[in-house]
Amino acid sequence: MVATAATASFFPVPSSSSDFVEKTNKFGSASLGGIKPKSPGGLQVKANAQAPPKINGTSVGLTTPVESLKNEDGMTSPPPRTFINQLPDWSMLLAAITTIFLAAEKQWMMLDWKPRRPDMLMDPFGIGRIVQDGLMFRQNFSIRSYEIGADRTASIETLMNHLQETALNHVKTAGLLDDGFGSTPEMYKKNLIWVVTRMQVVIDRYPTWGDVVQVETWVSASGKNGMRRDWLIRDCKTGQPLTRASSVWVMMNKLTRRLSKMPDEVRGEIEPYFMNSDPIVDEDSRKLPKLDDNTADYVRRGLSPRWSDLDVNQHVNNVKYIGWILESAPQAILESHELASMTLEYRRECGKDSVLQSLTAVSGTDIGGLASSGSVECQHLLQLEEGAEIVRGRTEWRSKHANNLGNVGQFPTESA
Numbered sequence: 001m002v003a004t005a006a007t008a009s010f011f012p013v014p015s016s017s018s019d020f021v022e023k024t025n026k027f028g029s030a031s032l033g034g035i036k037p038k039s040p041g042g043l044q045v046k047a048n049a050q051a052p053p054k055i056n057g058t059s060v061g062l063t064t065p066v067e068s069l070k071n072e073d074g075m076t077s078p079p080p081r082t083f084i085n086q087l088p089d090w091s092m093l094l095a096a097i098t099t100i101f102l103a104a105e106k107q108w109m110m111l112d113w114k115p116r117r118p119d120m121l122m123d124p125f126g127i128g129r130i131v132q133d134g135l136m137f138r139q140n141f142s143i144r145s146y147e148i149g150a151d152r153t154a155s156i157e158t159l160m161n162h163l164q165e166t167a168l169n170h171v172k173t174a175g176l177l178d179d180g181f182g183s184t185p186e187m188y189k190k191n192l193i194w195v196v197t198r199m200q201v202v203i204d205r206y207p208t209w210g211d212v213v214q215v216e217t218w219v220s221a222s223g224k225n226g227m228r229r230d231w232l233i234r235d236c237k238t239g240q241p242l243t244r245a246s247s248v249w250v251m252m253n254k255l256t257r258r259l260s261k262m263p264d265e266v267r268g269e270i271e272p273y274f275m276n277s278d279p280i281v282d283e284d285s286r287k288l289p290k291l292d293d294n295t296a297d298y299v300r301r302g303l304s305p306r307w308s309d310l311d312v313n314q315h316v317n318n319v320k321y322i323g324w325i326l327e328s329a330p331q332a333i334l335e336s337h338e339l340a341s342m343t344l345e346y347r348r349e350c351g352k353d354s355v356l357q358s359l360t361a362v363s364g365t366d367i368g369g370l371a372s373s374g375s376v377e378c379q380h381l382l383q384l385e386e387g388a389e390i391v392r393g394r395t396e397w398r399s400k401h402a403n404n405l406g407n408v409g410q411f412p413t414e415s416a
Helices: 002-010 017-027 090-111 156-173 185-189 264-273 318-328 331-336 367-372
Strands: 129-131 136-142 192-203 212-222 226-235 241-253 298-303 337-346 356-363 375-384 389-399
Touching: 129 156, 136 156, 156 192, 156 212, 156 226, 156 318, 185 192, 185 264, 212 241, 212 264, 298 318, 318 337, 318 356, 318 375, 318 389, 331 337, 337 375
Parallel strands: none
Antiparallel strands: 129 136, 136 212, 192 241, 192 337, 212 226, 226 241, 298 356, 337 389, 356 375, 375 389
16 A cells, blocks of 8 residues: 555556547657657657556556557567656565565564563663662572472572672672682782681571562671671562671682781772671671581581582582581471571681581470471581581571561661
């Protein structure tokens, strides 16, 4: 329809065949602009001969067909070359343009897609951004189907991986990431890497598959040679705090594998990003006891790291330690309770050839009566088989049917 109308605007259709004949009789022989063509061969040309307009290759608009042009030998001659019959086929051109515009419109509609529900976010998986006057980093994560466990909620390892990812992205976005796991340029020059010495985590509620969580992280000074990093995980839809964590990090020489003081050059790099704030988790100052075969209720032996458990600094990722600690937790606790908080003290690193054992002691609760108990506390130890300690820990568990989410504590609020 559009192509036909456009073609008609370029090639007006005569009103009737009688008008066409009348004009032919009036002018007689062909005359273009008063110039009479020479025809030495006796070629006779009809007046005002025109190529009929075409649409899709079919002549339209003339009720009286144009007679064929013949020479004196009776052979049909091609029509004279005029401006009109040398024009391109406008219908084909318009059809091509229409096809291009329709394809472009379809692509634009796909790019301009909008979510139909307000809880559907367009891009919740970006690298994140620095907020709060450049002192806090914020990133969103979607809980994937492979990140949930038997309880249909995100595993503790999933949450810990989110904490680690935001810490690294914070350093990267601030422009301080060099080679290694979060090493700054000055740390790289001096062969220094970060290692975690202590971590406290409080889980108020676990997200589930399809939830989008927002992780915020910031750093502060911890003594002369340490750095504290805090995290807060919220539900993106409701803004409700889900998890709070606080950790202490120190530097280690990656060649000698010994702890190191913080050089002034490194301090100058990171101090501008320190936030003056209290830990988001109140420090649990209770001493973590050392377990042995006599004091432990459960022991899991023969644990060894796989190649995929190593990080870029060639030691076992600290998140993997948590999984090993829970290897010796009694099945009855895992089935009836969920992890509410944990405190970990990292004593030494673990390499690819290490063989470990996990020990757990359940404090003051009869294992047979776990179903009716509201909370359970456990002591943990992860050590090499020859006895060297890797991690000491304490975990607190709440009944899966408990409704009390606990005190969410205080946390920094974003400045206007």
